[in-house]
Amino acid sequence: MARFPYLKETASHIKESDPSLDDFLTDPAYEEARIAGGRRVLEALENSKIEDHSLVSDAEILNELLSYPVARMIVSCVGDPFLIRRYALSEAKTGYERWKAEDDEFITSLSNELDVDHKMEDGYTKIHFSDFLKATAQLRGKIWKLINQRLDDGYVTLNRQRFLRVLQESLRKKIENELPLEVNEKILETFREPTLELLDKIQERKSKYKAEDFGKIRTTRLPPCMHRLLATLQTGEGIPHTGRFALTAFLRHLGLRPDDILRMFSTIPDFDEGKTRYQIEHISGVTSGTKYTPPECSTMKSYGICYDPDELCARIKHPLSYYRLKGKRRS
Numbered sequence: 100m101a102r103f104p105y106l107k108e109t110a111s112h113i114k115e116s117d118p119s120l121d122d123f124l125t126d127p128a129y130e131e132a133r134i135a136g137g138r139r140v141l142e143a144l145e146n147s148k149i150e151d152h153s154l155v156s157d158a159e160i161l162n163e164l165l166s167y168p169v170a171r172m173i174v175s176c177v178g179d180p181f182l183i184r185r186y187a188l189s190e191a192k193t194g195y196e197r198w199k200a201e202d203d204e205f206i207t208s209l210s211n212e213l214d215v216d217h218k219m220e221d222g223y224t225k226i227h228f229s230d231f232l233k234a235t236a237q238l239r240g241k242i243w244k245l246i247n248q249r250l251d252d253g254y255v256t257l258n259r260q261r262f263l264r265v266l267q268e269s270l271r272k273k274i275e276n277e278l279p280l281e282v283n284e285k286i287l288e289t290f291r292e293p294t295l296e297l298l299d300k301i302q303e304r305k306s307k308y309k310a311e312d313f314g315k316i317r318t319t320r321l322p323p324c325m326h327r328l329l330a331t332l333q334t335g336e337g338i339p340h341t342g343r344f345a346l347t348a349f350l351r352h353l354g355l356r357p358d359d360i361l362r363m364f365s366t367i368p369d370f371d372e373g374k375t376r377y378q379i380e381h382i383s384g385v386t387s388g389t390k391y392t393p394p395e396c397s398t399m400k401s402y403g404i405c406y407d408p409d410e411l412c413a414r415i416k417h418p419l420s421y422y423r424l425k426g427k428r429r430s
């Protein structure tokens with residue numbers, strides 16, 4: 100339960116052990132659990148995962164288990180949409196890593212709790228296509244398209260790793276939809292300190308990565324695909340790796356500096372400065388020696404990231420041509 104605190108069993112256990120909300124918020128016996136909850140949110144914000152902590156003594160196990168409801172209260176006190184998305188993603192990613200070591204019985208019960216209808220057969224899992232579509236709506240890679248799945252009697256067949264990935268996505272959405280919880284004055288008062296600390300860190304992060312203007316780039320000349328990718332980034336939603344590659348190569352080609360591109364990516368829930376910088380520098384040719392050009396329209400289409408092509412799109416074969424042509428038309 101301490102390792103998988105989002106399971107119903109954990110909630111029932113906490114109810115049965117019966118600490119009242121008041122005790123939970125004020126009793127010194129729960130002080131360590133309150134601290135562990137704040138640490139859980141910080142780990143999510145800073146490392147995008149929940150760390151493994153020692154679970155040797157009963158007290159350690161209890162604190163770890165209670166750190167989950169505390170973390171949800173703290174995230175709700177902060178109430179920042181970016182933190183909610185980042186926290187939900189971190190819990191789900193950590194869950195995925197931990198589920199790998201679990202047996203089929205555990206996975207079956209987990210998927211039942213997440214309402215993912217499925218059946219296991221010969222080491223594979225079959226899930227109904229409607230559940231598959233629901234769970235993978237935001238996974239935009241080619242491998243997640245329904246058209247690329249084997250479909251038998253309405254069921255999609257997945258290997259264990261991909262099924263766990265579907266469960267990760269279901270857990271992420273569940274946690275994200277449940278937050279923020281309603282928090283009263285007493286809860287706000289109890290968690291004032293970690294709330295302020297988190298607000299400071301979020302603010303610091305926002306100013307560090309604050310996107311400046313696009314320099315010489317005219318956003319009115321962007322093709323619909325790049326426009327959509329940028330807009331998705333600005334709402335803080337993730338975009339597929341193919342989209343990250345295409346957008347980075349496109350903006351670099353137009354002369355935007357790597358640091359400016361880095362700032363744009365800082366709003367996505369799984370942002371990692373080191374990895375993102377490495378990828379931008381790789382695409383720019385700084386570390387790879389090859390300056391990549393953005394994909395052509397036909398490739399963008401096959402990646403599923405050619406969004407809402409307009410009448411000008413019918414005359415070009417490359418997003419860069421769209422940008423140039425639109426410039427000529429405007430002048």
Ligand code: SF4
Pocket residue numbers: 322323324325395396399400404405406407408409412413416417418421
């Ligand atoms: S046709 Fe080309 S430029 Fe237009 S939206 Fe699709 S990929 Fe972008």
